[in-house]
Amino acid sequence: MSSHTNTMSYVIYLVAYVVLIVLTAATVSLSLVRVGRWHLAVGMAIAAVKAGLVVLVFMHLARSPARTWMAAFVGLFWLGILFALTLTDYLVRFEATY
């Protein structure tokens, strides 16, 4: 016997795909609206939702055992360290004069 524990139904994949396309259309259209400095923040927030959908549904994380969640968490945790320690430096430096 093989393991089918992680797979999901066709319907869930299709629903996730439709939501991903709608979010892509939304984020590209938002660049036509003037939101000043918020373009990047809103864009990255929508990207985070899209990435979450891909990881949970297409990569089967939602149906995966705890050890897979651990691997996913570790990746985000180290990425968090990388961002936090780098940006706490650069964000508080005096403006570059060169």
Next chain:
Amino acid sequence: MAVDTPALETQFTTLEQQHQSTLLGMWIFLDTEILLFGGLFVSVFAYRVWYGDDFDMASGRLNVLIGGVNTVVLLTSSLTMALAVHAALTGGRRLALWLVLTAVLGLAFLGLKGYEYLSDYREGLVPWTARFSAREWTEHTPPADPQHVALFLIFYYVMTGLHAVHLSVGIGLVVWLTRRAMAGRVTPDRSDVAEAIGLYWHFVDVVWIFLLPLLYLSVHHTPEDFHF
């Protein structure tokens, strides 16, 4: 159809254990990939602290229509890949078809990306080429520092280039898996390989999902910017 190796490798006790070990191995590899791309992402954010306005001005010149269309192409390839993995896990008949579609969509992305690089070159967006004009940026209102513009563009080429290298590897893996599937060697018992390649493919998709706003969408665009 003869399978030349037994489905269960000697180091594993059960197929379930073998399958889950393969997946965990791929997840851990993807953790290292997160840090590889993460280093580039954090560098862009660090430089944005100082040169954010210049980066935005350069970002506004990228081809947002091709960037958006390519996002749809890649998301569609993730759907066909998910359906391929589903077929592999359940012994579905359309496995090879979904895999071929995935590879074709991956190639379509690379083709569009190549065309985009060419149009970037024509529009003077490749630093150190004759068409890149420092004056165009210093005389812009408001003016931008051409060196900061060049820095943003270098990040754009390095990050999209590294992504394209990853996608090329993915296409190679999918082609290899298609040949295996057509030889009848991707049985539900050995579907771990297909699911692991699927994980890699979706990860490359996730990288692009974040590259789109970071590079293309950090600034306001006008409808005239949407052209091929």
